[in-house]
Amino acid sequence: MADQLIPDLEEPTSLSAVPAEERSARSPVARIAARAGLVVLKRSVLLATLLAVVFIGVELLPGDAASATSERGESTADVDRRRETLGLDRPVLERFWDWMSGLPTGDLGTSAQGEHVTGLLTSAFPNTLVLSGSALLLTAALSLSLASGAALRPGGRLDRIVTGMSTAVFAVPEFVVAVVLVLVLSLWTGWLPAVTLTDGDGSPASWTMLVLPALALTVPQTGWNTRIARAALADEARAPYVEAAVLDGLSPRRVVLLHVLPGALPTIATGLATSSGVLLGGAVAVETIFNHPGIGAVLASAIADRDTPVIAGVTVLAGAAISVVLLMADLLRDLLTVGQR
16 A cells, blocks of 8 residues: 555656756745645645545455444345445445545545544554654664764675665565564563553553564664665765865764765655655554554454445555655755755
8 A cells, every 4th residue: 555655766856857947947945846736736646546446446355344344143134224324335436436525624434333434543543653653763763873884984894784784674574573573572581562552542551562563664674774875875975075075084974974974865865755655554564463553453454344434544644644754855855955056
């Protein structure tokens, strides 16, 4: 789901893709604002298309919400009445249009269990955002630290270790990392709880219950972002002003922190923004393993119940969150590019 909302990084999306005549005719702020509006429009169309695919895809699955949620002993007539109540007797495109018409007002429809989807997701989605946001912050801190440390001595022992380890951990899926973390940090040592217990408000009972799920999401993305950051730092280190700083006798640490890292930030920000979508997608599997009270459990139950409004609601919330993060990364990259010019 999340991967479909991640743009192609090879597509020219920076200010450099705008023709020179157009750049000279508009101020940097106007260019960035116009580009941001175009990006929002394109991603809105993409999200609407994805939602249509969700409705049609659920329709193609065997059974429907009325039969999936039926209780033992119910007659065919009872199931047919529930099907009519849920509107499943209408064409799928008509139901999709009705659902989309309520989207601008925040009405995400009613679930097969009779709950308002907006309220159902409002209670679960913040827990997923906290988990994914914590993993994103950890990923940023670890990948920047590892890549900067490796860049201090290119080709040295630390550089080789960081490069090899980042490639290895990126190849490991989140659920495998989760199982290993449970074995080592919970079952063998007893340092951290293996499952999440909730308070009366539905949030984790202790912050320690957030550590293992966050680490399970962080490890693979740290590997990927460390590779991106290391490559960006290596490219920036070849810039003339960096070579001039080295000739001036500045220490490697000052050269990396004050000259190399600022120039590499646009590329690093793009990598981290892309990771936000992967983290939200990976959170579904990780939340299931750790019993974390997020949209993972809601989505799993909705798929089992063929509950189209809930699945579509999860899609639109995740898509909106990913689009906002990607847009912020695009704006940051363009602002940094303008500042460097």
